[in-house]
Amino acid sequence: MIFCFSGTGNSRYIAQRIAEALQKTVIDLNARIKDNDTTTVDTGSDVIMVTPTYAWRIPKIVSEWMAKTKWTGAKRIWFVMDCGSEIGNAAKYNRSLAEQKQLHYMGTAQIIMPENYIAMFNAPQVDEAQQITAKAEPDIQAAIKCIQKKQEFPVPRNNLYDRLMSGPVNPIFYKMIVKADDFKASEACTGCGLCVRKCPMNNIQLREKKPVWGKNCTHCMACICYCPTEAIEYGKKSVGRPRYQFEKLTGVK
Structure with missing residues (x-):
């Protein structure tokens, strides 16, 4: 089963691509979280969690939903995270989430997609967004192949900067910025x-x-x-910045 949380469509696109390849169902976490739906989910043995990267980890609301919701049948979990540049040391915290769910951790894959965080950065124009999406294709395919073969994802980068951003910076970012x-x-x-x-x-x-x-x-x-x-608008920070919706990328469905 594939779980997906998505703000402006990047993660939804990746989840749909994985679902088509694996012939699996995508569960919309936006709807479940909005409805405060934490009813038990029969996931089957393989779980794929697809999310954006918020402050160098998976979104806090997703990890909180995971903690509250019982899964039956689950044995393995893969995390697929899209980002504008990097996921930091998110893998460490994903492993911990897997352990809390008593699942075998199958790794975390990073997929670089167009930036949407216009509260801080510029979203790309359509041409650039299409180029970034096309460049992400090999990484999406590589993630799909690992899941199909029930293989672990390659270990992502983990340097001092990554550990700093996903570690002490994450809670500060949430407290001060979000x-x-x-x-x-x-x-x-x-x-x-x-x-x-x-x-x-x-x-x-x-x-x-x-x-x-x-x-x-x-x-x-x-x-x-x-x-x-x-x-x-988000104060003065978003003024003049292009809005980002994955669905509006010309030629990308």
Whole structure:
């Protein structure tokens, strides 16, 4: 079984590619987390967890969901993580999650995909995003082959920088950076409510037909990137930056 959490589509695309190759089912973790659904899942023996990289680990909301949810039949787990540049030492923490679930840890694969974190970085234009996605193809295929053969992924890089970012920097980043305080909607907002529906944390409400953000944000960028009128800004940091949706990459389905 394949579990997938995705903010703006990168991880969803990778999960779908793996699902097609393995003829497996993809479970949408966005929906399960949004619904607070922690009912038991009959996974079968092989579990593939596909997620983006948040602060050099898998998203905290995903690891928390894993801890709360019972899996039956699971024996092995592979982690596939996409990122704009690097996953740090995420593998160490993924191994620990596997041990907590009493599963054989089959490794962590890094897939570099287009950047979407416009609260801090520039998302690429369509041409560049397509090039990055095409360059990721061999890594996606390599991950699929390992899973098909029930082989462990190659051990990822693990230097001092990686250990620092996934270790002490991760909780600091969440505490200091991962907040919804700077999200605001301009007069261009139509009150369509798509941001409310896209938020996996139920952190957005419409008040007088305008979105209002709470304190429970994971910085998935779904609200700002999927807004049909680009009415949402993250302070001044997102002004003028292209919004990123994987689905809008021309020629990529």
